[in-house]
Amino acid sequence: MSEAIATAGARTSAVPARHPVFRRNPAAARLGIVVLAFVLWELAGHTILDPNFLSPPSAIIAAMPRVLGDPGVQRALEASFIELIVAFVLAVVAGVAIGLPIGLSGFTRRATLPLILLLYSIPQVTILPLFVLYFGIGAGSKIAFGVSHGIFPIILNVVAGVQSVEAAHLIAARSMGATRLQTIHRVVLPHMTPSLFTGLRLAMSGTLLGVLLAELYVSTGGIGYYTRIFADSFDPPATFTLVTMLALMAVALNETVRLAERRASFWRTHQR
Amino acid sequence: MNARFDWHARAIQIGFVVALIALWYYVGRSGLVSAIFLPQLPHVAGKFIQIVQSSTLYANLAVTLFELVVAVAIASSFGLTIGYLVGRSRYASLVFEPLLAGLFAIPLVVFLPLFILFFGIGVESKIAFGAAYAFFPIVLNTIGGISQVDPRFVTVARSMGANEHQLFRRVLLPAALPVIVTGLRIGCTIGFLAILGSEMIAGLRGLGSRIVTLAEGMNTAEMFAYIVFVIILAMILNVTLSNMQRRFGEAPRSA
Numbered sequence: 361m362s363e364a365i366a367t368a369g370a371r372t373s374a375v376p377a378r379h380p381v382f383r384r385n386p387a388a389a390r391l392g393i394v395v396l397a398f399v400l401w402e403l404a405g406h407t408i409l410d411p412n413f414l415s416p417p418s419a420i421i422a423a424m425p426r427v428l429g430d431p432g433v434q435r436a437l438e439a440s441f442i443e444l445i446v447a448f449v450l451a452v453v454a455g456v457a458i459g460l461p462i463g464l465s466g467f468t469r470r471a472t473l474p475l476i477l478l479l480y481s482i483p484q485v486t487i488l489p490l491f492v493l494y495f496g497i498g499a500g501s502k503i504a505f506g507v508s509h510g511i512f513p514i515i516l517n518v519v520a521g522v523q524s525v526e527a528a529h530l531i532a533a534r535s536m537g538a539t540r541l542q543t544i545h546r547v548v549l550p551h552m553t554p555s556l557f558t559g560l561r562l563a564m565s566g567t568l569l570g571v572l573l574a575e576l577y578v579s580t581g582g583i584g585y586y587t588r589i590f591a592d593s594f595d596p597p598a599t600f601t602l603v604t605m606l607a608l609m610a611v612a613l614n615e616t617v618r619l620a621e622r623r624a625s626f627w628r629t630h631q632r
Numbered sequence: 633m634n635a636r637f638d639w640h641a642r643a644i645q646i647g648f649v650v651a652l653i654a655l656w657y658y659v660g661r662s663g664l665v666s667a668i669f670l671p672q673l674p675h676v677a678g679k680f681i682q683i684v685q686s687s688t689l690y691a692n693l694a695v696t697l698f699e700l701v702v703a704v705a706i707a708s709s710f711g712l713t714i715g716y717l718v719g720r721s722r723y724a725s726l727v728f729e730p731l732l733a734g735l736f737a738i739p740l741v742v743f744l745p746l747f748i749l750f751f752g753i754g755v756e757s758k759i760a761f762g763a764a765y766a767f768f769p770i771v772l773n774t775i776g777g778i779s780q781v782d783p784r785f786v787t788v789a790r791s792m793g794a795n796e797h798q799l800f801r802r803v804l805l806p807a808a809l810p811v812i813v814t815g816l817r818i819g820c821t822i823g824f825l826a827i828l829g830s831e832m833i834a835g836l837r838g839l840g841s842r843i844v845t846l847a848e849g850m851n852t853a854e855m856f857a858y859i860v861f862v863i864i865l866a867m868i869l870n871v872t873l874s875n876m877q878r879r880f881g882e883a884p885r886s887a
Contacts, residue, residue: 386726467640470638471640474645482866483825483866485825485832485840486843486859487859489832489847489855490859493668568739569739572739587745588745591745591749596749599746600746603742603745606742610738
């Protein structure tokens, strides 16, 4: 079957791949494209681009020790990282605490889920000034805004995960005399692992978005402050360094959650 | 399941909203919370009526909507074209799909300072930022939609002598449309959020900048009125997009 798809796909191929290495290995071609993009960027940086706006990768790498050596930048990165972790943990704890009871009771779900979806549909960026008003311009507003972005995916995925538990398993657990807590611990929690992790992944990117938006909106010494300073002083290598660090942080955190997901749901793949 | 239960649930929902509004009303009246933090409900309602009659609102609304329309137009012309070209080839999908999905996993908001650096703090940077955000769901769903078309359909159409145009019009488009429309819908929604966000962080005009200006002036009542207006706008956008999606057939659930 997969062979049939492959040949059909090859026949309709708009861009025929000629080189045998790339043909057999799409990952190699992908790497090649990334490398090519960086080479073009580097070349353009030396020729046509205004160095006041865009610096070539080599200049960014050269600027890294200078920027990352700045104790202020180090403190800002550390502070943002802590805000992110605190917001994520709070979002997960609160999201599970709210999601479990909603998912476990059909009536609670019908009564509250529409309200939660209504809240979720509000464009949250518009209420960012309220967070600053209530939580101040320090870490508090960043954490709160991060939580408000991260909590909804957790609630919704926990509810979906609890609902996916097979009724037969619940009946079996009850008929064997499991208490409510035992049922949650032994049946519901293991069953909702995949959807919980989907929630965790979405919550991680949501929290990151919330914290960064709040940082960029108002900041006194955080990442937002330094990006503004670097951008205002036309120091693109420094801006790019900071952006690269943030992007790496984002990718690392996403990968951590994905790795944890693979470890926690290994039994599922064995089962199938 | 049965009607009586749903009626109960509905009653609780309405009760909750009413209780929230009543709480807002009485907390505001009692003076427990400063009007700067929580403006009184009648005051906000009055401001809301005032702003919907003011030209300031419509000037800012026009800026934001213009940015949204241009951003979505750019994002969909690139997204649909690239998505179609990549989705037609299984090899290209294998190469580009993970690349694009990986890029999308990085929160684009980290690049916002660069957008402002390149495009200034005017309308251009908002359009570029909104277009960048809207591009990814559109291109990813187009790739997904086109490449999930059963290859047998393509083979059958070909063997019956369909040319490239007929193949597109009669086979690929109808089969892929629901997924593509879902992508367009998600693209519009997050493009709108990205534009609002970039207006709030660095902007001169538009609804987002207006809210920030009011917040900085501690004009909380009018700010609440604007926030209510934006929320209503977002709901209208959502309903319009859902209707559009329903018109093109119920889409399978996909991100």
